[in-house]
Amino acid sequence: MKISRFKSGLAPTLGAALMCATVLSGPVAAQDTAIGPVVGPEINEARAALGRRLFFDKRLSGDAAIACATCHQPENGFADGLALSLAYPGSKGFRNTPTLINTALAENWFHDGRIGTNLNDVTRESITEDYMMNMDMRLMQERVKQDPVYVQMFADAGYGEPSNGSIRKAIPEYLNTLISHGSDFDEGTMSESAQRGQELFEGKAGCIDCHYGPRFTDDQAHNIGVPENPEIWSDPMRHMTYAAFASFMGVENYMNIRQDVGAQIIRHPADGSDIGKFNTPTLRELVYTAPYMHNGMFKNLSDVVAFYNAGGEDTPNLDERVRPLGLTFLEQQDLVAFLEALSGDPLTGPEYVWEDPIPTNYTAIENWREQTN
Amino acid sequence: MKPMKNTFRLMAGAAVLAISAAAVNAQDMSAYPPLAPLGDPPIPLDNPMSDAKVELGKILFWDPRVGGDASTACVTCHEPDQGWAFSDSLSRGYPGTVHWRNSQSVVNAAYLGQLFWAGAAASLEKQAPSAAKGAVAGNGENDVMETRLAFIPEYRERFNDVFGTEYPLIGDAWNAIAAFERTLIVNDTPVDRYLAGDESALTEEQIAGMELFNGKAGCIQCHNGAQATDENYYNLGVPPAERWEEDGLAQVTFRYEIFAKGVTQDMYRVLHDDPGLYFRTKEPMHMGLFRTPPLRYTLYTAPYMHNGAFWDLEEVVRFYNAGGGENDFTDGTMASTKTPLLHPLGLTDDEVDQLVAFLEAFSGDELEVEAPELPPYAPLDAQ
Numbered sequence: 001m002k003i004s005r006f007k008s009g010l011a012p013t014l015g016a017a018l019m020c021a022t023v024l025s026g027p028v029a030a031q032d033t034a035i036g037p038v039v040g041p042e043i044n045e046a047r048a049a050l051g052r053r054l055f056f057d058k059r060l061s062g063d064a065a066i067a068c069a070t071c072h073q074p075e076n077g078f079a080d081g082l083a084l085s086l087a088y089p090g091s092k093g094f095r096n097t098p099t100l101i102n103t104a105l106a107e108n109w110f111h112d113g114r115i116g117t118n119l120n121d122v123t124r125e126s127i128t129e130d131y132m133m134n135m136d137m138r139l140m141q142e143r144v145k146q147d148p149v150y151v152q153m154f155a156d157a158g159y160g161e162p163s164n165g166s167i168r169k170a171i172p173e174y175l176n177t178l179i180s181h182g183s184d185f186d187e188g189t190m191s192e193s194a195q196r197g198q199e200l201f202e203g204k205a206g207c208i209d210c211h212y213g214p215r216f217t218d219d220q221a222h223n224i225g226v227p228e229n230p231e232i233w234s235d236p237m238r239h240m241t242y243a244a245f246a247s248f249m250g251v252e253n254y255m256n257i258r259q260d261v262g263a264q265i266i267r268h269p270a271d272g273s274d275i276g277k278f279n280t281p282t283l284r285e286l287v288y289t290a291p292y293m294h295n296g297m298f299k300n301l302s303d304v305v306a307f308y309n310a311g312g313e314d315t316p317n318l319d320e321r322v323r324p325l326g327l328t329f330l331e332q333q334d335l336v337a338f339l340e341a342l343s344g345d346p347l348t349g350p351e352y353v354w355e356d357p358i359p360t361n362y363t364a365i366e367n368w369r370e371q372t373n
Numbered sequence: 374m375k376p377m378k379n380t381f382r383l384m385a386g387a388a389v390l391a392i393s394a395a396a397v398n399a400q401d402m403s404a405y406p407p408l409a410p411l412g413d414p415p416i417p418l419d420n421p422m423s424d425a426k427v428e429l430g431k432i433l434f435w436d437p438r439v440g441g442d443a444s445t446a447c448v449t450c451h452e453p454d455q456g457w458a459f460s461d462s463l464s465r466g467y468p469g470t471v472h473w474r475n476s477q478s479v480v481n482a483a484y485l486g487q488l489f490w491a492g493a494a495a496s497l498e499k500q501a502p503s504a505a506k507g508a509v510a511g512n513g514e515n516d517v518m519e520t521r522l523a524f525i526p527e528y529r530e531r532f533n534d535v536f537g538t539e540y541p542l543i544g545d546a547w548n549a550i551a552a553f554e555r556t557l558i559v560n561d562t563p564v565d566r567y568l569a570g571d572e573s574a575l576t577e578e579q580i581a582g583m584e585l586f587n588g589k590a591g592c593i594q595c596h597n598g599a600q601a602t603d604e605n606y607y608n609l610g611v612p613p614a615e616r617w618e619e620d621g622l623a624q625v626t627f628r629y630e631i632f633a634k635g636v637t638q639d640m641y642r643v644l645h646d647d648p649g650l651y652f653r654t655k656e657p658m659h660m661g662l663f664r665t666p667p668l669r670y671t672l673y674t675a676p677y678m679h680n681g682a683f684w685d686l687e688e689v690v691r692f693y694n695a696g697g698g699e700n701d702f703t704d705g706t707m708a709s710t711k712t713p714l715l716h717p718l719g720l721t722d723d724e725v726d727q728l729v730a731f732l733e734a735f736s737g738d739e740l741e742v743e744a745p746e747l748p749p750y751a752p753l754d755a756q
Contacts, residue, residue, distance in 0.1 A: 062512045063442045064469030090443030091517065130517045134441050136508035139470070142629040146621050236524040236750040244520040255523065255540065256755050362621030369618060372642040373628050 040179030051174025061133035077288025083296025119172035182345035197338025216283035225312030229295035406598035411560035414483035430553025441512035456673030462681030475681035497551035527748030562737035582731025606662035610698035646701035661702030672736035
């Protein structure tokens with residue numbers, strides 16, 4: 001982690017973020033628990049447009065090789081279609097890239113929920129984290145200032161001259177635009193099978209216990225017994241990325257564990273009771289975001305439902321609500337049909353995707369010596 | 374002159390300056406430590422040399438995994454066949470960047486008490502991490518680099534052998550690299566052999582050049598003693614890099630450096646030249662000052678000066694012959710710090726040639742080292 005750099009100031013922020021995450025994991029207000037359409041925040045168009053260009057701009061990474069959109073791809077529901085994510089060159093990821101659709105409405109972020117403040121902090125973390133974009137934000141600011149298109153867009157957005165601070169505001173403003181709409185569930189056009197699936201979801205299968213509200217998540221971490229992905233430990237480039245992460249997060253014995261400890265890194269309970277807990281993800285847009293779970297262990301939704309039906313893998317701290325469900329084959333199909341009905345229109349149009357080419361080089365400032373920097 | 378912070382070893386220079394600012398003549402020149410054959414480099418007590426450590430340091434020097442995206446090793450900018458430097462005015466940078474200074478040779482860096490053009494690092498052990506981590510150099514982070522080393526069985530073995538640790542520590546990587554750099558020594562140049570008593574080591578032209586160096590040309594005022602440097606700081610008036618005016622990428626790096634090195638907002642707005650030592654002291658009188666570089670091996674390290682302003686040694690000598698030059702810190706706009714030690718020398722073309730011939734004799738043969746094989750990653754079994 002780039003703790004040594006101006007940009008990050010990560011240590012104190014993360015502390016505050018983690019504390020916040022703990023506070024927020026109390027009971028959820030009743031009006032949020034009902035399932036129904038997702039309502040997004042108000043949008044400032046100029047700021048969102050600026051955030052959109054930044055999201056697709058590779059110059060926001062240290063070696064200018066990857067953008068946010070390299071991993072969060074619109075055509076894959078802002079995930080990447082891989083079990084385990086890509087990473088900054090020289091590293092490989094150890095988690096599945098989550099969708100960013102509806103992330104604007106989440107209460108905490110990342111599979112372990114380690115950031116509980118806001119998307120400004122998540123953006124900073126994504127930009128500066130060594131295995132994500134490994135960017136010194138001071139250098140990023142100067143790159144952005146060199147691009148006349150940005151200078152104009154920052155001014156139009158009311159931010160004045162380009163700065164780190166407004167980059168970290170504009171990207172979340174863009175994320176605010178990534179809101180689900182148009183699903184059969186929202187439009188009331190679900191098939192009979194999906195309707196039967198909904199009944200199971202809210203009844204016999206008990207999914208609603210954790211997957212509720214418009215985004216179908218309680219924003220809390222649980223251990224549902226997802227098996228480890230062995231590739232994290234057999235591929236040294238993934239393993240080393242996890243080991244460096246675990247060491248930074250203060251995980252004991254990080255060179256010898258062969259398990260992603262999940263939310264344990266937040267409060268480090270001495271009895272290890274948070275080991276293997278991961279955040280409940282949204283169930284929207286699943287048809288675009290396979291494979292599933294924090295480590296991409298399930299290729300398709302039938303596998304996920306079969307996994308729940310079998311009661312999860314037997315692990316310590318397994319949530320008691322995960323238990324053999326006794327669903328028939330047809331019931332499982334109905335449940336899958338319901339999950340599929342939660343996916344809406346793909347967010348691949350120009351309001352979501354920056355389509356103009358983004359330069360990879362920098363034009364020189366004319367009369368440089370006469371200009372103020 | 375205001376007294377300077379003694380940490381920068383400027384006091385001696387200030388005293389000397391008072392002598393020589395008056396009038397330069399051959400007699401004054403004898404006040405300076407004479408050139409002398411270069412002995413062995415100092416070895417710090419807390420980082421003793423061993424063959425195993427040097428070999429490890431050599432592999433690490435070549436290994437791009439000691440850096441951010443595993444593309445840019447020390448050797449990438451310090452190429453053995455480019456004088457262990459990089460032959461462009463501004464060094465290449467980390468991918469997506471260009472550096473903002475000329476890459477220095479690592480040959481004979483072992484003798485220096487202050488590393489970098491403006492002396493920002495106090496030892497090779499401290500210099501290596503700032504190279505591996507700087508955003509326009511290695512852009513690596515300690516935890517990532519250290520963990521990578523742990524997943525390379527050959528490194529685990531070698532670090533264990535040299536330092537006794539179970540897993541490699543990144544601080545030990547810097548120690549090993551520093552030890553390797555202490556073997557990159559050139560101290561048997563023709564000039565060294567001549568100074569040691571071998572009169573046949575230099576041609577007559579070179580000997581004439583040496584006399585100019587020690588006398589009329591006044592080089593000895595700063596390039597003196599066995600290392601040919603007083604390790605002091607001066608503004609010669611080296612002109613600002615042209616690339617800053619023409620190349621957007623270089624402009625990005627220029628602003629990044631002044632931003633990252635922490636000048637005031639006002640200063641950030643107006644700087645268009647490298648203020649050198651000023652970054653460390655924030656004293657206006659240090660604007661545009663750079664460390665006197667040692668001159669051995671310069672035959673192979675073109676271009677020259679902190680921003681690579683000059684492409685060959687003759688250009689350098691003609692610059693001195695004209696009394697140095699002008700930059701943003703000589704004309705009073707930002708500062709007027711040009712050293713009074715420089716003034717037009719009145720060297721004839723023949724004398725210029727003689728001086729260049731002497732400088733060339735300060736380099737000896739090229740220092741060649743066989744590139745090591747880089748050890749691969751392997752899965753790590755639990756203990």
